[in-house]
Amino acid sequence: MEKVSQSQILKYCLKQKIPFAIYKLPRAVDAVLIISETVQKIGVEELFMAGEDIYVMAPFSLLEQKVLCLKCDFVIEAEVDMSVFEQIKKIKSHKEEVQEPSFCTDYAAYKNQFQKMLTEIQNGRISKAILSRIKHLDGINAEGADDFFYELCQSYPKAYTYMAYTPQSGLWTGASPELLFKAVEGVGTVVALAGTKKKQGERIAWGDKERDEQQMVSDFVLGVLNKYGIRNAVVKGPDTVVAGKILHLKTQFGFGTEQITDRLGSFVSDLHPTPAVCGLPKQESMKVIAEVELHKRTFYAGFLGRIRPNQIRLYVNIRSMKFTNGGVDLYLGGGITSGSDVNNEWRETELKAQTLSSVIKKVKGMRKLVNKDADNAIE
Numbered sequence: 001m002e003k004v005s006q007s008q009i010l011k012y013c014l015k016q017k018i019p020f021a022i023y024k025l026p027r028a029v030d031a032v033l034i035i036s037e038t039v040q041k042i043g044v045e046e047l048f049m050a051g052e053d054i055y056v057m058a059p060f061s062l063l064e065q066k067v068l069c070l071k072c073d074f075v076i077e078a079e080v081d082m083s084v085f086e087q088i089k090k091i092k093s094h095k096e097e098v099q100e101p102s103f104c105t106d107y108a109a110y111k112n113q114f115q116k117m118l119t120e121i122q123n124g125r126i127s128k129a130i131l132s133r134i135k136h137l138d139g140i141n142a143e144g145a146d147d148f149f150y151e152l153c154q155s156y157p158k159a160y161t162y163m164a165y166t167p168q169s170g171l172w173t174g175a176s177p178e179l180l181f182k183a184v185e186g187v188g189t190v191v192a193l194a195g196t197k198k199k200q201g202e203r204i205a206w207g208d209k210e211r212d213e214q215q216m217v218s219d220f221v222l223g224v225l226n227k228y229g230i231r232n233a234v235v236k237g238p239d240t241v242v243a244g245k246i247l248h249l250k251t252q253f254g255f256g257t258e259q260i261t262d263r264l265g266s267f268v269s270d271l272h273p274t275p276a277v278c279g280l281p282k283q284e285s286m287k288v289i290a291e292v293e294l295h296k297r298t299f300y301a302g303f304l305g306r307i308r309p310n311q312i313r314l315y316v317n318i319r320s321m322k323f324t325n326g327g328v329d330l331y332l333g334g335g336i337t338s339g340s341d342v343n344n345e346w347r348e349t350e351l352k353a354q355t356l357s358s359v360i361k362k363v364k365g366m367r368k369l370v371n372k373d374a375d376n377a378i379e
């Protein structure tokens with residue numbers, strides 16, 4: 001029987017606007033394509049109760065938006081028989097419900113927002129917050145999105161690479177270096193990832209600022225584990241990890257999941273968003289972010305991944321972008337603490353932008369125009 005490849009089906013889903021998610025786990029060889037006839041909006045508590053095979057896309061703020069849940073109606077790992085493709089062709093198209101206009105944070109606006117956040121840190125309201133910005137790139141041909149995804153997988157073999165479309169979220173893609181929570185056969189893993197440096201040579205000298213920033217995330221994770229009675233976690237790190245041209249500090253926590261099996265929903269909502277993407281204390285920094293940032297984060301710094309009865313793998317949606325009308329919005333964030341400098345932070349977001357923009361450049365015909373980089377100049 002005639003076979004149809006995963007890439008052909010991905011192309012079809014993109015063109016026809018069929019809800020899908022394609023992902024490749026870190027160090028895995030192949031990507032997995034999931035196709036869903038419908039997308040449901042559910043609360044985080046319900047995520048782990050379904051006992052089904054689902055792919056979820058959660059927003060940054062679980063108070064503002066529900067989690068999008070794709071049932072794994074079709075799971076395509078390599079190729080399928082033509083008869084399966086014929087069934088997929090029967091799935092209805094779902095246009096993007098609300099196409100938000102693109103957004104771009106220029107340096108002046110970023111500087112202003114940075115000052116506001118720093119003031120909140122200096123006056124003691126919060127001790128850390130992540131300031132994010134959007135960098136808009138114009139003239140992107142979304143028809144190359146499938147090639148982009150496979151190129152992304154090649155470029156970042158150690159990242160969690162994904163692309164997902166739902167009518168509620170639109171088309172998102174990213175290469176995340178950050179695990180939120182994994183539970184496989186009774187073993188749970190959580191990481192604390194923070195601190196950023198450009199990879200240059202062999203010598204790595206982490207400063208106090210980065211170490212403190214990462215320690216705050218580790219302490220927060222330990223606090224959540226403690227709350228759930230997990231006191232014997234195996235701690236590894238902090239170690240330097242490589243994410244493309246970027247280095248981070250990472251601590252890994254391993255533990256048995258027996259204490260949380262019936263409380264996974266509340267465990268994940270206590271963990272998310274960690275101070276790697278939100279701040280400390282959690283609720284107050286969430287408020288500061290909402291007051292200071294002019295864009296809605298929607299799914300940036302949310303989490304995504306597949307949930308199966310005995311396997312949960314959720315990653316933080318960073319180094320990600322959304323396709324907008326004729327362009328892309330890159331979402332870029334960095335941790336602000338009392339020791340932060342605005343120009344260094346801006347440069348850090350520019351470095352993070354290269355994670356995806358360098359791949360756009362590699363995909364033939366994806367970039368129609370060259371973006372004027374005027375909005376990226378530091379004063």
Ligand SMILES: C=C(O[C@H]1C=CC=C(C(=O)O)[C@@H]1O)C(=O)O
Nearest residue numbers: 194195196276318332333334335
């Ligand atoms: C929030 C982001 O990165 C986080 C993860 C690693 C290092 C980070 C930092 O150094 O600020 C951030 O906490 C992002 O890339 O948008």
